[in-house]
Structures are given as C-alpha cells and as structure tokens.
Amino acid sequence: MQAVKYARASSVDEAVTLLRDGGDTARVLAGGTDVIVQARERRRHIELFVDIKHIPELTSLTHEGDGGLTVGAATPLYRIYGDTEVVRRFPALAESTHVIGGKAVQGRASLGGNLANASPAADSIPAMIVLAGVARVAGPGGAREVPVAEFCSGPGRNVLQPGEFITSIHFPPPAAGSGQAWERFIPRNEMDIAVVNAATYLAFDGDVVTEARFALGAVAATPLSVPAAAAAVIGRRLTDETIAAAAEAARQTATPISDMRGTVRQRKHLVGVLTEHVIRRAVERARA
Amino acid sequence: MTTTDDAILIRTTINGDPVTFLSSQRDSLLEALRERLNMTGAKEGCNNGNCGACSVMLDGRLVNSCLVLAAEVEGAHVDTIEGMADGETLHPLQQAFLEEAALQCGICTPGFLMSSRALLAENPTPTEEEVRFWLAGNLCRCTGYDKIVRAVLKAAGEMNEAR
Numbered sequence: 001m002q003a004v005k006y007a008r009a010s011s012v013d014e015a016v017t018l019l020r021d022g023g024d025t026a027r028v029l030a031g032g033t034d035v036i037v038q039a040r041e042r043r044r045h046i047e048l049f050v051d052i053k054h055i056p057e058l059t060s061l062t063h064e065g066d067g068g069l070t071v072g073a074a075t076p077l078y079r080i081y082g083d084t085e086v087v088r089r090f091p092a093l094a095e096s097t098h099v100i101g102g103k104a105v106q107g108r109a110s111l112g113g114n115l116a117n118a119s120p121a122a123d124s125i126p127a128m129i130v131l132a133g134v135a136r137v138a139g140p141g142g143a144r145e146v147p148v149a150e151f152c153s154g155p156g157r158n159v160l161q162p163g164e165f166i167t168s169i170h171f172p173p174p175a176a177g178s179g180q181a182w183e184r185f186i187p188r189n190e191m192d193i194a195v196v197n198a199a200t201y202l203a204f205d206g207d208v209v210t211e212a213r214f215a216l217g218a219v220a221a222t223p224l225s226v227p228a229a230a231a232a233v234i235g236r237r238l239t240d241e242t243i244a245a246a247a248e249a250a251r252q253t254a255t256p257i258s259d260m261r262g263t264v265r266q267r268k269h270l271v272g273v274l275t276e277h278v279i280r281r282a283v284e285r286a287r288a
Numbered sequence: 289m290t291t292t293d294d295a296i297l298i299r300t301t302i303n304g305d306p307v308t309f310l311s312s313q314r315d316s317l318l319e320a321l322r323e324r325l326n327m328t329g330a331k332e333g334c335n336n337g338n339c340g341a342c343s344v345m346l347d348g349r350l351v352n353s354c355l356v357l358a359a360e361v362e363g364a365h366v367d368t369i370e371g372m373a374d375g376e377t378l379h380p381l382q383q384a385f386l387e388e389a390a391l392q393c394g395i396c397t398p399g400f401l402m403s404s405r406a407l408l409a410e411n412p413t414p415t416e417e418e419v420r421f422w423l424a425g426n427l428c429r430c431t432g433y434d435k436i437v438r439a440v441l442k443a444a445g446e447m448n449e450a451r
C-alpha cells in the first residue's frame with residue numbers, strides 16, 4: 001500500500017486542519033472498507049489518512065425529541081441496524097445497512113463512507129434520499145448542510161470541497177402513519193453489489209398519498225432521486241394502476257448501462273419490479 | 289525487519305497481553321500480525337475484504353484485519369485465533385470443527401472460527417439460516433460449507449448445555 005502517514009483527529013477542527021493542509025492526497029479514513037482497498041490497489045493516490053473515528057460526535061447515534069435521527073458519519077453500520085428504534089422508525093435505513101458487506105465489514109463501514117465514496121450502486125444512499133437525509137459538513141469555511149440527494153456528482157465523486165468532510169447525517173422525523181422500504185436485487189443471497197436497488201417513503205392522509213419520495217441505485221452515474229414516480233402517486237390512492245404508473249415513471253428515469261452485473265434491459269425491468277415491491281411493502285408498514 | 293522513516297510505535301493489547309511494536313504506517317493489521325509479530329493464525333486470502341480469512345476481533349467487534357491499518361489499533365484490544373484455545377484445551381468451536389471435519393486445507397478455518405465465536409457471543413442459539421447469513425463474509429473453497437454450519441450448530445448446543 002502507498003499511504004504513508006496516519007493521523008488520528010480528536011476534534012472536528014483538527015480533522016479540518018489536517019485535511020486542508022494535506023491537500024489532494026489527504027483522505028478521510030472512516031471504516032476503511034473502501035478506502036484501504038483503493039489505496040492498496042493504487043486507485044487513489046493517498047499520502048495521509050485522517051482517522052475521524054475518535055472524534056466522539058462522529059460515532060454517535062441520537063434520536064431527537066421531535067423524532068428526528070442524527071447518525072455520526074463514522075458510526076459503524078452494525079450500530080445502526082442494531083438499534084431497535086432505527087428498525088422501528090427508519091426501517092429503510094436498517095434494511096439497507098444490514099446487507100452492506102458481511103458482518104466483518106459492518107463492524108467498521110459507515111454511512112458517511114458509503115455516501116462520500118459515491119458509488120452509483122451504494123446501498124444506503126437511496127434509503128437516505130427517501131428519508132430526506134441531510135449531510136452535515138464541516139470545512140475550512142465553516143459548517144454547511146447538503147441534502148443526500150444532491151451529494152453525489154458522478155461515480156466516485158461528490159460535492160465536498162477541499163478540507164471538507166461529513167460529520168453526521170440528519171433525518172427528519174417520519175410522518176405519523178407513513179411507510180418506507182428499501183430493497184435490492186443481487187444474484188447471490190448476500191455479499192454482492194446491487195444490480196439495482198430502490199427505496200421509497202410514502203405519507204398518507206387516509207388512503208391518499210400526501211408525500212412520496214423514490215430513489216434508485218445502480219441505474220445512473222449517481223444514485224437517483226425519482227420525482228416523476230412521486231408525482232405519479234401524490235394526491236392519489238394507491239391502486240394497481242397508480243403503482244404501475246410510478247413503476248413506469250421510475251423505468252423512464254433510469255439510464256442504466258450494461259456491465260458484468262446486468263444488462264440495460266434487465267436493469268430497466270428490475271427498476272419496475274423493485275419500485276412496485278417497495279411501494280407495497282411501505283404501504284404494509286404504514287398500515288401496521 | 290527494516291525500519292522505514294514512516295515507522296511508528298504502536299501500543300496495543302493482543303489476546304489480553306500488552307504488546308508494543310514498530311510498524312510502518314502503511315501496514316495493515318494483518319501484515320503487522322503476520323510479519324512483525326509472527327502471529328500467522330490470521331490468513332491472507334483476498335486482501336480486499338471478501339474472504340474473511342483474516343478475521344480478528346477489534347475492541348470486541350469482528351473485523352477483516354486486511355481492512356484495518358496497524359496504526360489504528362493504537363490503544364485498542366485485538367483478539368486473534370491464537371487466543372482462542374485455553375492452553376491445551378480447545379474452544380468448543382475448535383473441537384466441533386475437528387469432530388465434524390469442517391475443514392480440508394484449513395486456510396479459511398481461523399477466520400470461520402473467529403467469525404463463529406462472534407456469532408455465538410451475540411446469538412447463542414442461532415438457526416441454520418442465521419449461521420449461514422452471519423458467515424456469508426467467510427469463503428471456503430473446500431468444504432461446501434455444510435460441515436462448517438453443522439459444526440457451529442453443534443458447538444452452540446454444547447456451549448448452551450455447559451451453561
């Protein structure tokens with residue numbers, strides 16, 4: 001491996017200084033499950049790792065008084081899906097984090113790493129998008145917030161400026177009687193990268209959908225928010241027709257490529273199937 | 289071992305014993321264990337997080353030591369396969385692996401044992417499906433997994449009886 005120096009930051013300010021002074025070749029080290037492999041395979045030129053796991057707020061998980069949730073960017077995934085309140089109130093987040101890698105990966109991997117790594121197939125990102133997640137960012141210019149939906153700018157690229165890093169991801173409280181679900185298709189039972197993944201969040205007034213968000217992964221250069229699918233169900237009752245319309249809108253939005261994991265045709269088909277699945281499962285949860 | 293200018297001193301605890309060693313800042317924990325500390329129980333299979341042969345416990349959590357920097361274990365507690373048996377007495381999982389012939393070449397075995405022990409610590413009565421899901425991060429090219437799963441279930445039963 002090439003990375004030459006390791007620095008352990010004990011505060012947000014210290015990490016910002018280390019990253020700013022380190023310039024292009026300094027990288028945040030959270031769980032290391034992406035970045036250590038990238039350094040070893042020399043896919044990224046790295047001279048300094050800034051370990052953010054020893055900054056207390058980076059590994060916290062807080063349920064707020066209003067029902068919102070704040071997850072420290074470096075909190076390992078097992079603590080997220082292992083939190084009974086997250087499972088009960090943010091099941092889409094629990095579902096997506098429960099299947100990232102195997103147990104040994106989940107002991108280290110983080111939401112901040114999954115997001116910053118900006119893989120088009122990253123499993124937690126569609127869940128974070130439909131939950132209206134907002135990344136809280138610290139940097140030389142102070143703190144700012146970036147909606148998860150606007151965070152990725154291309155495969156492996158994101159909107160962070162030099163010296164900036166994610167400190168936490170905040171989720172507003174899900175509405176009473178809302179439902180949410182996340183799902184992916186992989187040819188194995190576990191330990192694989194998504195051919196397609198999909199998530200939805202739906203809120204209702206009686207039977208009528210008042211709020212809807214959809215997101216897809218592995219079907220474009222970045223994880224995608226799908227407003228057209230939301231438009232197909234908002235203000236309507238969910239019937240076979242409206243569900244099919246949302247699935248069709250999602251298929252139209254997806255611009256997948258063919259690669260070793262799947263073809264354009266298979267991916268488009270899966271987008272429709274998974275969109276229907278997540279709607280039906282979100283409705284079940286909303287009614288439960 | 290040559291000392292490069294990026295060498296650092298690391299103070300950690302391995303299998304309950306305080307250990308201080310000199311490591312390159314670019315070394316993984318797996319490299320440090322095997323090459324600096326001569327603890328060759330953890331194996332290198334893939335060196336990228338997929339096979340689980342390098343599994344160790346870091347502060348009580350199962351991790352792939354190929355995906356941990358040696359420098360990260362400063363002040364931490366590491367447990368490896370070398371600490372699993374109690375002197376000459378094998379851990380019930382080790383005994384069950386032998387009795388059920390849950391290994392052939394054995395390169396995956398230390399990882400499976402560490403991973404299985406972590407499972408039973410969290411869930412002492414796993415179903416077969418839970419064992420398979422938990423062990424999905426450990427690959428074995430020889431056994432076809434059935435014997436490994438059987439050994440884990442057997443050890444779980446025995447450990448529960450002994451409780």
Ligand SMILES: Cc1cc2nc3c(=O)[nH]c(=O)nc-3n(C[C@H](O)[C@H](O)[C@H](O)COP(=O)(O)OP(=O)(O)OC[C@H]3O[C@@H](n4cnc5c(N)ncnc54)[C@H](O)[C@@H]3O)c2cc1C
Nearest residue numbers: 028030031032033034035101110112113114116123166337
């Ligand atoms: C065997 C294996 C299986 C995997 N399976 C899956 C899978 O099923 N689904 C999936 O989505 N991913 C999978 N991954 C990829 C990886 O585990 C995830 O992307 C993980 O969430 C990355 O988190 P991390 O904390 O390990 O990130 P790191 O490797 O520490 O960092 C990843 C990148 O993000 C940057 N970064 C990290 N934290 C921050 C921050 N707070 N602010 C700014 N930048 C930051 C780093 O500098 C680096 O560029 C797998 C990886 C392995 C090795």
Ligand code: FES
Nearest residue numbers: 333334335340354
């Ligand atoms: S060598 Fe670490 S997971 Fe394969």
Ligand code: FES
Nearest residue numbers: 392394428429430
């Ligand atoms: S016994 Fe050979 S790889 Fe498992």
